[in-house]
Amino acid sequence: MTRRATARGEERSSLHGTRADVLICGASFAGLAVARELAGAGAEVLVVDRYEIGERATSACAVPTPWLRAMGVERSIRQELPYMRFATPHGAYRYRLPWSWSSFDYRELCLALWEQCGDARFETAKVHGRTGLTVHSDRGDLHAPLVVDALGWRRVLAGGDGAGGFQPPDAPLSRGLEVHPPGGGEDLAIWVDRSLVRRGYGWSVPAAGEERVGIGSYDPRDHVKEPTRDLAHRLERDAVRYQGNWFPHRLRPAAQDGVFFVGDSAGHCLPLSGEGIRTAFHFGIACGAELRTVAGGARSREAALRRYGRFSARHARTYGLLLRGQQLLPALPPRVLTLFLRAMSHPRVVERAFTWYLAQAPPPSPAHQTRTETPAPRPAVVGFSAG
Numbered sequence: 001m002t003r004r005a006t007a008r009g010e011e012r013s014s015l016h017g018t019r020a021d022v023l024i025c026g027a028s029f030a031g032l033a034v035a036r037e038l039a040g041a042g043a044e045v046l047v048v049d050r051y052e053i054g055e056r057a058t059s060a061c062a063v064p065t066p067w068l069r070a071m072g073v074e075r076s077i078r079q080e081l082p083y084m085r086f087a088t089p090h091g092a093y094r095y096r097l098p099w100s101w102s103s104f105d106y107r108e109l110c111l112a113l114w115e116q117c118g119d120a121r122f123e124t125a126k127v128h129g130r131t132g133l134t135v136h137s138d139r140g141d142l143h144a145p146l147v148v149d150a151l152g153w154r155r156v157l158a159g160g161d162g163a164g165g166f167q168p169p170d171a172p173l174s175r176g177l178e179v180h181p182p183g184g185g186e187d188l189a190i191w192v193d194r195s196l197v198r199r200g201y202g203w204s205v206p207a208a209g210e211e212r213v214g215i216g217s218y219d220p221r222d223h224v225k226e227p228t229r230d231l232a233h234r235l236e237r238d239a240v241r242y243q244g245n246w247f248p249h250r251l252r253p254a255a256q257d258g259v260f261f262v263g264d265s266a267g268h269c270l271p272l273s274g275e276g277i278r279t280a281f282h283f284g285i286a287c288g289a290e291l292r293t294v295a296g297g298a299r300s301r302e303a304a305l306r307r308y309g310r311f312s313a314r315h316a317r318t319y320g321l322l323l324r325g326q327q328l329l330p331a332l333p334p335r336v337l338t339l340f341l342r343a344m345s346h347p348r349v350v351e352r353a354f355t356w357y358l359a360q361a362p363p364p365s366p367a368h369q370t371r372t373e374t375p376a377p378r379p380a381v382v383g384f385s386a387g
């Protein structure tokens, strides 16, 4: 049984009235990437999450290995996977990628990121919403001139219209479920098989003695439990240790009403593949870099919001293309899809396609890698001027 680490009841003192320079809500991939970028910036950073860091694994199987290296979290790698295997009912093709995937340990990855977050403070608190830049939580109201929503697809801090009308199943969300039985293998395998899931795909990701077997449905109305069990059964694996969630497939404004949105809360999960971890890192780094300039007094909050919002929006073409791919995939006759996968399997095509795919959110250059904790001089006044 999982030990419950998050403090409850009397252990949870009030945080009411707490002030920070930067308040990051959500301590998973996106929130920790933002906090990491602020190490040594001289700003008081408060990170809150309803659970302790790394306590409750977000469903996640694999990340491109170059990204794990760039973030300085190699120690979380469980298994490196240089090959992908794509299967339909009519054939299967194995691709050697120009880069590899790695399955990882969620807790280890989060702790390794947190170690790079310098003097940032962490508190467990459940966030309910906000009024202006006051964030309401179960431990009281928190105040900061710079507020980040890294809370996942619910986009809790959107408020008003931003949150309205964005509930499954009538929302641009996919749904995923996976099981984690003991198992093995060498390939990250994908099945596109309508007898499993009408609009979506199945996967199996080896993780050194464990196998992560799951189903993603682009249609949030379709259930994924039976298909997940079915795929596990076909692979002769036990359907144990379930983990699931919704994940977005449409980009949303990353800066809205004075708040920075990062990761799933901004729809940063890629359509078609459902890959949202490296994009949470990618946009988290961009957001953190903007906040750093505000903390250093070099830019106003409004300018940082505009720049970060534009940076995110510049990716709209990629998201649009992948969304079209996601709409096309279930419409293709299975034999045509099989021929397509065969054509794709030529090494030069694999090289070009996967190099393009990684380049849509590329790992940062070495200059950006593992954050040191060298403290910067604390500015006298953090630059929060509007405009």
Ligand SMILES: Cc1cc2nc3c(=O)[nH]c(=O)nc-3n(C[C@H](O)[C@H](O)[C@H](O)COP(=O)(O)OP(=O)(O)OC[C@H]3O[C@@H](n4cnc5c(N)ncnc54)[C@H](O)[C@@H]3O)c2cc1C
Residues within 6 Å of the ligand: 025, 026, 027, 028, 029, 030, 031, 048, 049, 050, 051, 056, 058, 059, 060, 061, 062, 063, 125, 126, 127, 128, 150, 151, 152, 153, 156, 175, 176, 177, 178, 214, 243, 244, 245, 246, 247, 262, 263, 264, 265, 269, 274, 275, 276, 277, 278, 280
């Ligand atoms: C089954 C499944 C498998 C997946 N596999 C992969 C994969 O292999 N590779 C990949 O790249 N992507 C994968 N994804 C997508 C990926 O998990 C998400 O895109 C990614 O987790 C987004 O990161 P995030 O930090 O934005 O949000 P999250 O990881 O969802 O983190 C949100 C954080 O906010 C906290 N939180 C939420 N609400 C509150 C609240 N009210 N108060 C306080 N804290 C709160 C949560 O506890 C959590 O720590 C998968 C998704 C699913 C569902």
